[in-house]
Amino acid sequence: MTSSSVQQARQALGRRLREIRKDAGLTARELAGRADWHESKCSRLENGRTPPSDADVRTYTRLCAAQDQTADLIATARGIEGAYVQWRRMERAGLRRVQQSVAPLFERTRRFRVYQSWVIPGLLQSAAYTRAVLSTVAQLRDVSDSADIDDAVGVRLERQRILHSGDHRFAMLVEEWVLRTVIGDSDTMAGALGHLIAAASLPSVSLGVIPLGRPRGAGWPVESFTMYDDAQVNVELVSAHLTVTQPGEIAEYAKAFAELSANAVYGTEARSLITAAIDALG
Helix, strand or coil, rough: CCHHHHHHHHHHHHHHHHHHHHHHCHHHHHHHHCCCCCCHHHHHHHCCCCCCCCCCCHHHHCCCCCHHHHHHHHHHHHHHHEEEHHHHHHHHHCCCHHHHCCCHHHHHHHEEEEEEEECHHHHHHCCHHHHHHHHHHHHHHHCCCCHHHHHHHHHHHHHHHHHHCCCCCCEEEEEHHHHHHHCCCCCHHHHHHHHHHHHHHHCCCCEEEEEECCCCCCCCCCEEEEEEEEEEEEEEEECEEEECCCCHHHHHHHHHHHHHHHHCCCCHHHHHHHHHHHHHHH
16 A cells, blocks of 8 residues: 555546536546637546546536535535645655654544564654654654754653553564564664563453465555554655554555454564563663
């Protein structure tokens, strides 16, 4: 799953617009002429190459006598564009604001399923490791306010109280190479791995580690993602944040998580891999 999901959704919306036009007995050229558009605009909209604005949708439905569909189409279009958000746009107001923005989602979720192929899951990170991760993010994305980084670290650590409260349950999966990738320095990484062992012992947490060199079967490595109950999936891409809410796509992530889980080791075997990663730091 990548931004192609957004493109597929745009194409589906375009097909709905095409059906509305055809039901009205209009050709694309006729609709463009009546709307005072360039004749290629209908094609771009109906093929998902250009996302429709609210005004575009209103024009379609007005000229096709389908105003009863206007509100639903506008909501659909806004939802598509809101699903794929560039990190730079999210972080424009600072890293602390990004961390705070997910608080309501965390509070209402009961079952978390987290797969990380990049870093230790945020809820299981030590303070120093979190600081190293967010400092790197700040450098990569030109977020230079050190006070904001401090605040963001505080917000993320405060969020970890959810591990100890309520009836939340956390199934966490990490690739072994995450344990071997040094974030910050060796001391930071050693502390983070020790913290991971302690966090994994909590009653609410199930931690699986997918060992290096194990035949993968269907559980291929994919982008990092978090499932919030069966209501939403957040996906971490290099340039953007993808929110998935379509039931069919959520089901695909649930299947991927199950397949990845089948490749993981747990309990004593997982702790052994973490300990080996600590030992490798010297």
